[in-house]
Amino acid sequence: MIYFDNSATTKPYKEAVDSFVKVSSEFFGNPSSLHGLGVQAEKLLTQARTQVASLLAVKPTEIYFTSGGTESNNLAIKGSAILHKNKGKHLILSSIEHPSVRGSMEQLKKLGFEITYLPTDHHGRVKVEDVKASIQKNTILVSVMQVNNEVGTIQPIKEIGELLSQYPNILFHVDAVQAVGKVPLNLMENRVDLSSISAHKFHGLKGTGSLFIREGVRLDPLLSGGNQEWKIRSGTENVAGAVAMAKALRMTIGNSDLGLERMSRVKTLLREELSRIDGLTINTPLENSAPHILNFSIRGVKAEVLIHTLEQKGIYLSTTSACSSKKQLPSQTLLAMGVPDDLADSAFRISLSYDNNEDEAQKVIVAIEEGAKQLRKVMN
Template identity: 50%
Template sequence: MIYFDNSATTKIWPSVLSTYEKVANEVWGNPSSLHHLGQVAWNLLQQSRKQIADLYGVEPGEIIFTSGGTEGDNWVIKGTAFAKQQFGKHIITSSVEHAAVRNAMKQLEELGFDVTYLPVDDEGRVNPQDVQDAIRPDTILVSIMAINNEIGTVQPIKEIGEILKKYPNIHYMVDAVQAIGKGVDSMVFSDRVDFATFSGHKFHAPRGTGFVYKKRGRQIAPLIAGGGQEQGLRSGTENTPGDAAMARAVRLVQDGQAESVQRERAIKHKIIEHLKQFDHVRIFSKDDDSFAAHILCFAIVGVRGETVVHAFEEHDIYISTTSACSSKDEDTTSTLSAMKVPKKVAECAVRVSLGDQNTLADADEFNRVFDELYEGFKKIID
């Protein structure tokens, strides 16, 4: 089997799973309890928080545990809106955000907030000048993803941050779900980013884990009210085994980051060079540092994406349409549509997303199978 759908989810690492099982069996007290079992759980939770914070050079109190990227996105967006609405109701985002951001914005619009959706160029990238031009006296939040989940565009996070230094009262959020372990830490944790969201299952941690980086001093309303856990910002009994396992996964992915990114870029390059040979193939992801190393989006024009996905699956190769989170819905081409790619072409797009377990041999096999499939698709596209 060749698994090329790592942007949808990753397989939990054995040592991470071992950590989860050990903590679940041995440290099962509630971290909020006053007795010894609770204190042991509390201490482990804080150790896990500090481990993540130390790896990124931030304070432990700036790491808030969540259930994943969708919760994190919704919390930061709505929490900012609710906390700052007396100062304004204008939010700026891009037209290529993940559904968790896009749909949270739509909910706020229904509540009377005004959202500006910035256009992108033909590579799916926001122009920082457009951010500058969109800022108003009542702007309270700018939310731009770090790496696009559909085609892999790296957004100009630092450049936008430089602009926002002139507006210290505007919250700046980065959806970093596709960015962890991909060589862009300095961009995500730059001095002007106020919030960044992460999802554990994207980097070999258990599903249902995640964290938000919240810069010290930034005010945000809780999304989940209850017993006051996570500094009163995210109530609910903490997922101690999941968070401990996630902290281990963060350390492991950081340790192997440089080698992994280099290998992913080599695999991507090999596949792109092969795909360039075919007349009916359109490649949307560039083979340079302006795009993430692990995401490759292309289309066999004339063959719908789901057809291509299932054809590869018959050869035990697993890819996806442009976004696994919306691949079963009609809205599957948001980024390509924003890039003004014709709908008939966008519907043919598929995504190859690489992980640290993939090899150049996987690329060779993918290319071999592609040749076979393309030959069979000729009767459709010619």
């Protein structure tokens, strides 16, 4: 099996699964219970939080565990919009955000908020000038993802953060789900107020993630109940998931020096070889893109069919993002970049992990070339 769909999800580290199983079966107490089992669970949760915080270079009190990227994005956006609506009701987001960001914003629009979509250039990158031009007196939130999940473009987070430091009333949310382990987050230096991460994108388990909330930033909770996570996220804590996430994050960051080097080599090889294939266009920009994502289109080839052809050879990649591929809509990101409809319709995404190697890449290149040739023959 060659698994090249790591932006959809990654295979969990065995060590992370082991931690999850051990905590679930041996330390199953509720962290809120008064007795010793509760104390033990609470200690585990605290240690997980401290570890995640230190790996992200923030304070433990700034890490709130959630059920994953989607919840973190919803909490960051709706939670801040609802609490700060009296300061203003204008929100800004890029036009290439994940559906959980876009959807949260659209829902708020129905409640009377005004939203502005930032355009991108043909690399899929937001321009800081556009952010500046979109800011109004009543703007309360800007949300821009760090690494786009469909083409891998790295957004100018540092520059937007610098701009926003002149606007103390505007919160800055960064969806960093695709960035962890691939590009440095630099939450403090980049003046980020809120940032979402998800464990299953870095070999942790599904159903666990966290939201960074900068000290002093306030949100309304979305879930009401037992006031866990400092009242921001009620619900009995997923201690085992949090511990597994802390472990996966430690391993990911620990492996990142060698991993990133290998990843870049594999990506470069794929890029060079694939671009030689007739009718194939690379959509991922050469500069300032994350090392793990390569998006390309093949003229005249129906993406879904090629995906299934490759699957028969044990090769797994995806059309666009896992979230939009089921809807069979062309990728929002590619359309925002100005890629023509027919090419956007036949787009593929390869997404790597540290474990993928050049051998696998060679096999995939050959399989794509053969598959495309064959399909063109049949379909034209």
